[in-house]
Each structure stands twice: as structure tokens, then as C-alpha cells.
Amino acid sequence: MSNSKSRDADFAQVRAAQLDYNARRAAGYREQALKLFPWICGRCAREFERRNLSELTVHHVDHDHDNNPRDGSNWELLCIYCHDEEHSKFENFVRYGSASGTRPEAARYSPFADLKSKMEGGE
Ligand SMILES: [Zn+2]
Ligand SMILES: [Zn+2]
Numbered sequence: 001m002s003n004s005k006s007r008d009a010d011f012a013q014v015r016a017a018q019l020d021y022n023a024r025r026a027a028g029y030r031e032q033a034l035k036l037f038p039w040i041c042g043r044c045a046r047e048f049e050r051r052n053l054s055e056l057t058v059h060h061v062d063h064d065h066d067n068n069p070r071d072g073s074n075w076e077l078l079c080i081y082c083h084d085e086e087h088s089k090f091e092n093f094v095r096y097g098s099a100s101g102t103r104p105e106a107a108r109y110s111p112f113a114d115l116k117s118k119m120e121g122g123e
Contacts, residue, residue, distance in 0.1 A: 033058045033072055037075070043082035043085075058078075
């Protein structure tokens with residue numbers, strides 16, 4: 001705490017480890033979710049095949065990326081566009097891989113509005 005230089009180094013190290021962990025974890029649940037569900041976006045119903053599968057992403061319904069039940073009850077397959085839309089309401093969680101992805105409207109941070117609309121939407 002007293003030495004800010006070493007604290008920055010620690011932070012960088014922790015962050016690198018975190019990104020690595022995120023990537024591994026993402027690969028794990030993504031694989032499972034893709035086995036479990038048909039390759040269709042849950043919002044716009046766009047269909048995917050192996051060729052464009054990288055555009056289909058795994059969304060966490062409760063926005064908790066550590067909540068990965070085996071039955072897939074916390075996962076929803078969304079295309080990158082619908083997923084982005086979903087998260088623009090629930091920013092600034094870690095956006096691994098896209099440091100350039102921050103947008104001005106990300107300041108509207110209202111997680112519970114999203115949860116509320118989800119409950120009302122019956123999903
Ligand atoms: Zn979609
Ligand atoms: Zn998501």
C-alpha cells in the first residue's frame with residue numbers, strides 16, 4: 001500500500017492473471033454451452049454454423065460469470081450484436097480483448113433496470 005510503484009506492478013500482474021483466468025473460464029463454459037444449446041441467438045433468432053460460430057457468444061443471464069451451472073440455466077447464446085446490446089445496459093464489467101470497446105453511453109450503469117425488464121419479460 002505504501003509503495004505505489006510496486007502496487008502498480010502487482011496490479012498489472014493480478015490483471016494479467018485475471019484475464020488469463022477469464023479466457024480459460026470462457027473457453028470452458030462456451031464449449032459446454034455450445035454442446036447444450038442449438039446454435040441460435042436467443043434474441044434475434046439468427047442461426048449459426050461452424051463457419052460463423054465465433055459470432056455466437058455465451059451470455060450469463062444473471063451477469064455473474066462465475067455462476068456456471070452444468071445444466072446451462074445461467075447461459076444464453078446470443079449473437080455478438082444482441083450480446084453487446086445486452087451488456088451496454090450493464091457496463092463496465094471486464095470486456096476482455098476489447099479495450100477499444102468502451103463507449104460514452106456506457107456511463108448509464110443501471111444493472112437492476114435490466115434485471116427488472118428480464119423478470120417482466122418472463123425470460
Ligand atoms: Zn442476435
Ligand atoms: Zn453477457
